[in-house]
Amino acid sequence: MKTIASLLICYLLSISLSWSQNGEYSFKESYDLATPAKMKISSSDGNIEVSAGNTKKAEVLYIVRRNNKVLQISRKELEKELKVTVLQTGNSLDINVEYPKIQGFNWKDHMQVSFKITVPKETSCDLITSDGNVSLTGLDLSQQCRTSDGNIAISSVGGDVIGRTSDGNISVKQINGAVEARTSDGNIVAEDIKGNTQSVTSDGNIVLSHVTGDITISTSDGDIAFTDVAGSVKASSSDGNIRGNILELKKSLAVRTSDGNISITIPDSMGLDLDIKGESLDVALNNFSGTSDEKYIHGKINGGGIPVSLTSDGNVSLNYR
Structure with missing residues (x-):
């Protein structure tokens, strides 16, 4: 059984998210969003960090890693290996990253996609990842964050x-x-x-x-x-x-x-x-x-x-x- 003291130590050590120390990212995209806005991000393997910005745009940094190294690639190069679907209509933004469901896919050296995002304060988020951390701060509306290992x-x-x-x-x-x-x-x-x-x-x-x-x-x-x-x-x-x-x-x-x-x-x-x-x-x-x-x-x-x-x-x- 853990003690309360160990809880505080574990919290300080493990709740921090593993972003690149120097702010590296692979590529950036911006989307106009009317408010109140809705955003859904779904990724199978990576971190998601969302914070409030001062504009009516969603600025999305795609952080693509392979073997823990940030890759300097484009959206087009990413889509050669993974399926990336972006739907943006009015006040809604939906980004979904899918990994191939095929035999022979190299899971050992596969790309991992994390996100660092700024959105308008009046945004409601649904953030989903299956193997990564989720961080969200500074938004006015209701929020939902889910991960299976993070x-x-x-x-x-x-x-x-x-x-x-x-x-x-x-x-x-x-x-x-x-x-x-x-x-x-x-x-x-x-x-x-x-x-x-x-x-x-x-x-x-x-x-x-x-x-x-x-x-x-x-x-x-x-x-x-x-x-x-x-x-x-x-x-x-x-x-x-x-x-x-x-x-x-x-x-x-x-x-x-x-x-x-x-x-x-x-x-x-x-x-x-x-x-x-x-x-x-x-x-x-x-x-x-x-x-x-x-x-x-x-x-x-x-x-x-x-x-x-x-x-x-x-x-x-x-x-x-």
Whole structure:
């Protein structure tokens, strides 16, 4: 099981994208886009980086590599090996890169196509790659980023965000909308989110801070930490510790871990319906009515109100501030 400290180290090291250090690219194309714009990029093997520009054009840098070396080639030369389809109509741009589905294709020395793109701020993106990293920043509308083997980094977005990878870390920051972040083998970091947040990984840690809305967090093997959140919280881990600080609790709080400890801090003087189970409990029962012992608490605080369910095979601590 990874620790929270290792999460931060792994995040700093692995979330960075592997662009060429000197800004090299193979060729460049520009497309006029009316706003609000839509852009879809699909590539089977490469990185995608999108950021906001100051014009109504989409500027696309094609970064073509072979054996990790950037090739100085043209679009025509690229299409001798790969199929590149570009559809541009009004406010929509769709770029698709396909690899030959034929026997004898040399996958060892094949070309890899990455993109570095600037678009108008009012652009909604659908970014897809199967073996590479995805980075997106500074756009006003909703965004979707997917990769099957790579990291995702999304920041400063004015709409909803979806980020999905099957083997990589996910970072989402400064999002003015709902967030869905899913990975099957990686860590998730979410900061400054103003919307409902769903973060799911099957093998990794999850760290949330300054999140407002309905929060759902789940990992099968890792720790969960959330600080300065406001809303409802549902968190679960099969093998890890869960700790959190809630500034404002709404609707419900449900936290469960099969093998780890729970430590939660909530505002004082709230009406609560408690259902708490653990190997050992550290819960102040002021103005409490119900039943309690060393391993189980069921009842009401301050006359009852918001459901609070904490379940662990380890220690459970509920603190008030």
